[in-house]
Amino acid sequence: MNRLKRIEGQVRGLQRMLEEDAYCPDILTQASAVNSALNSFCRVLLTGHLKHCVSEDIRAGREDTMDELMDTLQKLMK
Numbered sequence: 001m002n003r004l005k006r007i008e009g010q011v012r013g014l015q016r017m018l019e020e021d022a023y024c025p026d027i028l029t030q031a032s033a034v035n036s037a038l039n040s041f042c043r044v045l046l047t048g049h050l051k052h053c054v055s056e057d058i059r060a061g062r063e064d065t066m067d068e069l070m071d072t073l074q075k076l077m078k
Contacts, residue, residue, distance in 0.1 A: 003041050010034045042076065 011034055017027050050069075057065035 003037070003044070007034060007037045007041065010037060046076070 010030065014027065014030050014034060017030060054065055054069055
């Protein structure tokens with residue numbers, strides 16, 4: 001949640017920059033930082049999902065979990 005709150009603050013900062021007609025390269029730099037923060041959040045979330053949810057499902061014999069994981073990874077890689 002803390003990570004998402006920081007990202008939310010960064011997005012609000014982007015909105016403020018646009019409202020104040022900030023220099024475009026500065027806005028782009030900030031947007032890149034937001035994108036990087038979201039990617040980092042997704043990596044942490046995916047790692048937790050793999051370590052807990054997916055591994056538990058595999059141990060329990062839920063074969064559809066791998067298909068779901070592959071679908072999720074395909075969406076993330078678009």
